[in-house]
Amino acid sequence: MNAEAKKAANGNDKLGNGKLGNGTERGGAGRNRPHTPIYLDYQATTPTDPRVVEAMLPYFTEKFGNPHSRNHPFGWEAEEAVEKAREQVAAIIGADPREIVFTSGATESNNLAIKGVMRFHKDRKNHMITLVTEHKCVLDSARHLEMEGVEVTYLPVQQNGLVDMTVLAAAITPKTALISIMAANNEIGVIQPLAEIGKLCRTKGVYFHTDAAQAVGKIPLDVEAMHIDLMSISGHKIYGPKGMGALYVRRKPRVRLEALIHGGGQERGMRSGTLPTPLCVGLGEACAIAMKEMPAEAERLKALRERLYEGITRRLPEVFLNGDHENRLPGNLNLSFAYVEGEGLMMGIKDLSVSSGSACTSASLEPSYVLRALGVEEELAHTSIRFGLGRFTTEEEIDYAIEQVVEAVSRLRELSPLWEMAQEGIDIKSIKWAEH
């Protein structure tokens, strides 16, 4: 984070209902500790960067025109702002601005890409391939298409969460129109081999869609080099506003798709509805900031992530990393803690705002389908924690988080007869429990 952003973040003392980093207060034991709860859920959503908010505000009141009003300067001013934002979004993924379709968010982008392409092409090619670990809105879109007669192959992933390229290549048939594979997973942060997938798709004449909601602004992406045909982008995962996203749709060779929302014919007919100028500006600004700060920020987050990982695993045995270590978002750590109970663990670390799965499913007690797909045992899937680090995460927060996790897990294990047995060398899996 550069000095400007730090200043902006510091000056903004009320980010929601808790401070997000940078401030410290006196703890009970007289040591410095950060404000709690500490926000470590940056894959669920990110606070809007104050610089983004600043950029948006004038477009609510002073520059309020409808960007589609072609007859007066109020409209032109709004249109200019929207087009600048479109350039900023295009720049961060190496696209042409004319390839960017603004949407209400990544869920809509994913729905539009998947349903739109398959509905347009299904008379000739009615097969698509995706992964079992995709975001729920990709899987749900695919299920809706199945009801419309589209054939969907849901490929498993390897134990590290990555797609097996041989398996993927073998799944392609002459009827395959689309492969939808996410850039980075929202729960375990693993980064799929996009360039390899893109190359395979291009050779086989299959469209490649990637849900890059978690990846844009976090890792370098280039739609040309990676041969990506469609890419979903989210505003609120990159310090922009909620309710805003984009879909990259390749022009050459042109990707044809059927619109999901019909009406005034905005966004070249692919997405009708008045464009929300302030939200477009916010997404554009968020992309511009991320593009500028990505290299340094990725290094910083990776160091913090490793500090967290090592800080926990150095002091706690039987902690497992979910998902590949190398091919991973800098700000993601997903750990399972053996011999503790999931709900107890969440209660024990309630000073940390973390998640046990994706935000959409976080109210449910089902173990994560992503972790199950990796072959993680149900018990361990129940005790997994996703730590999401981001722009406003500080070293003090990470050190505090380490203390909290180590304390809570140690305490829970002390109370656990299973842990005691394991310490005595009893293999718990070999025990035959009496039925009651």
Place this chain on the structure above:
Amino acid sequence: MNPPVYMDYNATAPVFPAAAAAMGEALKIAGNPSSVHRYGRGARKAMEDARERLAAAIGAQLPAIVFTSGATEANNLALLGTGRSRILVSAIEHDSVRGVSPTAELVPVQRSGVVDLAALERMLGADRRPALVSLMLANNETGVVQPVAEAAEIAHRYGALLHCDAVQALGRIALDVSALGADLVSLSAHKIGGPAGIGALYVKDHVTLKPLLAGGGQERGRRAGTENLSGIVGFAAAAEIAVARQPDEAERLRALRDALEARIQAERPDAVLFGIESPRLANTSCVALPGIAAERQVIALDLAGVAVSAGAACSSGKVRASAVLGAMGAPADLAASAIRVSLGWQSRAEDIDRFMAAWAGLRKPSLAA
């Protein structure tokens, strides 16, 4: 030159300062409303408070409100989500209603701009497949208010659902969605002084909706996607203001609009005002100046710093005669010379003077010169 005058409120409206301030605060809320930790609960609380305030402002029950990315999405969701095999839409509906189903049947309107209820009843009686009727509450081009309650009564008699696009009516006439008779009602924030990018569909509890956007199960499974929190907060704030001010504001704008129309008729007796025999929004005037293309009028007004439109904003890039006026039986050349003047919360009497100064002098292009 004087600052430009904005008279295109039916396209979009400036955001109320209080709504903008509320959004500025909401943008600072860190947290996804679906997350269970404290940040998430804070976001959810802000969202549910806003839902409650919006519901109160429009007379709805809480679970009936589904937030969408705007009225276009709300209209699409209503028409496609109910899964009715037959869709009837009035001939003056917005493109986001008319353009949704290629097989939609058009219910004609009368010369007054009011839908032909007898025709609606005949059409419903002629084909007994389960239908959905879509009728807007107030037209975006003429402001003519439609008999939605009567249409709903007819629709229900034939087992049809009634959807009402109330985008232009909210904050401009008294609106109680529960009393409207409609099963589904679309609303938009940015026409009333709220932000663009947020709308809502009011859904009566007996209506089951198939979502347009599949995914995380937000909005009780009716609309997936992380909610536009700042937009929702801004929408609620704007709706409260607009609804509270509505009676006085309608009176104020009616006086301005009527003064404008009186001067139009005095200065240019050849001008044609549309929909004036019908109940009409107080802020809207649709006026044709025969022989002078709407585009020319709009450009001349723009040069004088007055912003109006030659039809709906979304189609204003295209030069074509209004389908709404055509449906009212206006000849194509007359419709092609019609502009829309729409007023709102920042409109002042001076704006009318500015408009008249630029518009009254417009003359037909003279071939003799």
